[in-house]
Amino acid sequence: MKCQHCEKPATFHITELTGPEPVEYHLCEDHATKYLHASENAEVPSPTLAGVLAKQLKIGQTAEELARLDKKACPICGITFYEFRHQGRLGCPHDYVCFEQELEPLLVSIHGEKRHVGKQPLVGQQNTADQTELIRLRREMQDAVDREDYEKASQLRDRIRQAEQKQKRGGAA
Amino acid sequence: MAGIRVEGFEEENVILDELVRRAPEWLRGVGPESDIVVSTRVRLARNLAEFPFIRRCNEADRTAIEKTVRDRIREIAAWTDLLYLDLISLSPIDRQFLVERQLISREIADATGARAVAIEPQETFSVMINEEDHLRIQVMHSGLDLNAAWAQINGIDDLLEERLNFAFHERFGYLTACPTNVGTGLRVSVMLHLPALVITHQIEKVFRGLQKISLAVRGLYGEGSQAMGDFYQISNQITLGRSESQLLEEVGDVVPAIIDYERKAREFLLKESPKDLHDRVSRASGILRTAQTISSEETMLLLSSVRMGVNLGLLKDLPIATINQLFIHTQPGHLQKLCSSELDTSERNVERARYLQEHLRNDSEPPRT
Numbered sequence: 001m002k003c004q005h006c007e008k009p010a011t012f013h014i015t016e017l018t019g020p021e022p023v024e025y026h027l028c029e030d031h032a033t034k035y036l037h038a039s040e041n042a043e044v045p046s047p048t049l050a051g052v053l054a055k056q057l058k059i060g061q062t063a064e065e066l067a068r069l070d071k072k073a074c075p076i077c078g079i080t081f082y083e084f085r086h087q088g089r090l091g092c093p094h095d096y097v098c099f100e101q102e103l104e105p106l107l108v109s110i111h112g113e114k115r116h117v118g119k120q121p122l123v124g125q126q127n128t129a130d131q132t133e134l135i136r137l138r139r140e141m142q143d144a145v146d147r148e149d150y151e152k153a154s155q156l157r158d159r160i161r162q163a164e165q166k167q168k169r170g171g172a173a
Numbered sequence: 174m175a176g177i178r179v180e181g182f183e184e185e186n187v188i189l190d191e192l193v194r195r196a197p198e199w200l201r202g203v204g205p206e207s208d209i210v211v212s213t214r215v216r217l218a219r220n221l222a223e224f225p226f227i228r229r230c231n232e233a234d235r236t237a238i239e240k241t242v243r244d245r246i247r248e249i250a251a252w253t254d255l256l257y258l259d260l261i262s263l264s265p266i267d268r269q270f271l272v273e274r275q276l277i278s279r280e281i282a283d284a285t286g287a288r289a290v291a292i293e294p295q296e297t298f299s300v301m302i303n304e305e306d307h308l309r310i311q312v313m314h315s316g317l318d319l320n321a322a323w324a325q326i327n328g329i330d331d332l333l334e335e336r337l338n339f340a341f342h343e344r345f346g347y348l349t350a351c352p353t354n355v356g357t358g359l360r361v362s363v364m365l366h367l368p369a370l371v372i373t374h375q376i377e378k379v380f381r382g383l384q385k386i387s388l389a390v391r392g393l394y395g396e397g398s399q400a401m402g403d404f405y406q407i408s409n410q411i412t413l414g415r416s417e418s419q420l421l422e423e424v425g426d427v428v429p430a431i432i433d434y435e436r437k438a439r440e441f442l443l444k445e446s447p448k449d450l451h452d453r454v455s456r457a458s459g460i461l462r463t464a465q466t467i468s469s470e471e472t473m474l475l476l477s478s479v480r481m482g483v484n485l486g487l488l489k490d491l492p493i494a495t496i497n498q499l500f501i502h503t504q505p506g507h508l509q510k511l512c513s514s515e516l517d518t519s520e521r522n523v524e525r526a527r528y529l530q531e532h533l534r535n536d537s538e539p540p541r542t
Contacts, residue, residue: 049353077225089305091229093222093340093348096355103352107345110353112387113414116346118357119327122334131222131338142231167223167338 003028049088052109074098076136094132134163188256189267193510197274197296197313200501202493204316208484209432211364211404211497213318214275215326215421216311218349218358219333222340226350227303235287235303242302245336246291252332256292266515269506275313277301298329306349306358308333317363317428319421327417346413356413361424365431368403368481369438372453376405379434387411388427402473402480402500407431439485454482462533466522472503472529491533499532 001010004026012025012032027035070082079091081099090096096103107114137160144153199212220226224238246252260268260281268282277290281304288303301309310333312326333339340348346356354360370376380390391406407427409420442450457478460467480496482488501507503525509516512524 049351077229079229087228089228089350090226090352092225093220093342096342096345096348107352107355107413111356111411111413113411115344115414116342116356117414118346118359118416119330121339121341122331131340134223135225138234139225164223 001026003031005031049110052106053085053088069102072099072102076132076139078139092132092135094129094135097129131167134160134167137163186267188258189263189270189510190513192256192274192292192296193270193507195296196494196498199275199296199313199315200494200497201315202497204314204318206428206432207316208493209366209435210317210428211315211366213314213316213322214311214362214364214406215319215322216309216360216362217326217330218306218347218354218360219308219310219330219337220340220348220350221307222338224307227305227307228350230286230303232286238307239287239289239302242300242308242337243289243291245333246300248336249332252291252293254294256294258290258292260288260290261286266506266509269504270510271506273501273504273506278304278309280304281309298325300329300333305351306354308337317425319361319363319425323361323417323421353410354412357415357417357420359412359417359420360408361421362406362408363424363428364404364406365428365435366402366404366477366480367431367435368477369442370435371403372442373438375434375438379431383407383427386423386427388424401470402477404477404500439481443485450485451482451487454478454485454487458482458488458533461529464526464529466519467526467529468522469504469525472525473500476500476503495532499529502532503528 002008003010006028008028008030010026011029012027025032025035070085071080073080074091074095075098076094077092079095081102084090084095084099090099104114137156141153141156141160144150144156199214202211204210221238221241224230224234227235230238243257246255246257258271260277263271268277271277271290272279272282274296276292276296276299278301281288281290281301284303286303288301290302291300293299297314298310298312301311310326310329312322312329314322314325342348347358349355349358367376367379370379383390387410389408389410391408392401392404407424409424411420415423457475461472461475461479476496476499479488479491480493480500483491483493483496502511505521508521508524508528511528516524
């Protein structure tokens with residue numbers, strides 16, 4: 001038998017089992033060395049977040065749409081979609097609600113699914129909105145302090161305390 | 174911020190000095206298939222609903238998260254003997270030591286701001302606070318032990334969930350800073366020692382096969398690290414849309430096949446080139462016993478051959494637990510803690526050679542535990 005790539009006799013008979021079907025190769029020593037060496041160095045890229053993000057944003061979005069999307073910000077933590085896109089990390093739990101539309105196709109690319117089927121919290125969880133509200137209040141208080149609007153800051157501090165008390169009563173067993 | 178004192182201990186230093194001399198449970202070299210499967214690790218990512226994710230936190234948020242979690246952990250009656258370490262107050266060597274011990278990640282070691290770790294004294298679990306997520310819970314067992322490791326971490330998660338409001342979304346599950354962890358927040362990893370697959374150049378082939386079924390392969394020290402000493406971690410990449418038991422099964426299902434490949438590669442080497450194999454193992458053992466100065470990389474490489482030699486019965490006078498421990502006791506952080514002084518690279522290489530000689534003497538006992 002001749003080598004599949006040249007006239008030399010095929011001395012290497014390789015059966016590749018990594019694909020869905022076994023594939024047979026009959027190669028001379030030179031071509032077998034090349035083949036084995038190439039497959040050793042071949043990188044099969046696993047889906048990285050950056051890759052998936054880049055791919056998703058290239059599809060079906062004009063520059064204008066992308067610019068508009070980038071400006072979209074979470075009302076709770078203030079992170080913009082642009083910041084998420086660049087840092088690869090979300091700002092708070094509410095981002096999964098406010099960027100839901102954008103995140104869903106991303107989750108499908110990463111996980112092949114978009115619905116959790118695993119463990120559920122033991123105790124009846126409070127409404128996520130109630131809990132993340134604290135993030136917004138603390139952020140607004142910090143802004144008020146930065147502006148030196150101490151009256152506003154003090155009002156917000158009282159509301160934060162109330163919310164924290166409510167959490168302690170409702171959340172912790 | 175002052176270091177958090179742990180009841181019953183004077184100083185964090187005392188705790189760490191004691192810890193360094195002990196053997197972690199997961200390195201004992203026991204459990205099913207422990208000649209090839211070194212350890213099983215599972216981790217859960219959890220976040221408190223009432224705080225931003227870590228990257229978006231200011232220092233006040235980080236401090237508040239750390240305090241909230243610390244206070245709740247202290248309420249847990251079964252956890253009174255937990256070691257709670259404030260990572261800000263630890264020296265770089267101590268943090269390096271905890272990374273080598275796999276009790277904390279490189280990321281949390283190098284971060285700034287309020288952050289901590291709670292460690293179970295036998296080192297079967299640790300809880301990192303303010304890593305990429307507010308909580309990273311991990312359980313480590315010796316050998317291939319997926320179901321027991323899951324049962325333990327699930328119980329730990331329940332204890333914490335009774336006391337903390339974890340961010341949860343009815344469709345997306347447990348919410349995480351990075352969308353790659355959302356859903357179960359579960360990463361299942363099995364650490365394998367695969368020297369024969371490396372020698373026979375089969376390892377890349379195995380990995381390509383794994384990547385096709387969405388499993389990731391990493392070196393010994395996690396994210397982005399090179400495989401040191403022929404240790405490889407195999408873990409799931411998908412966390413959403415599959416139950417925890419499915420994810421455990423997916424990792425568990427491929428491990429026996431890889432063990433089988435490694436055993437076949439070892440048999441092949443024993444059959445086809447027994448002299449070469451014996452020579453490699455004997456030389457490795459010889460260098461480790463006689464070197465006067467040796468780098469960490471060379472040590473890992475040679476210990477890997479020795480470990481395989483012991484498992485194949487080519488070296489008879491060494492317990493596997495000794496070899497397992499030498500892999501981490503010869504790392505820079507451990508070495509400096511064991512000799513209680515700061516050493517530069519060349520001093521470490523000399524100390525490492527001395528330490529190896531002492532523990533590889535034919536009549537040696539396993540490193541003191």
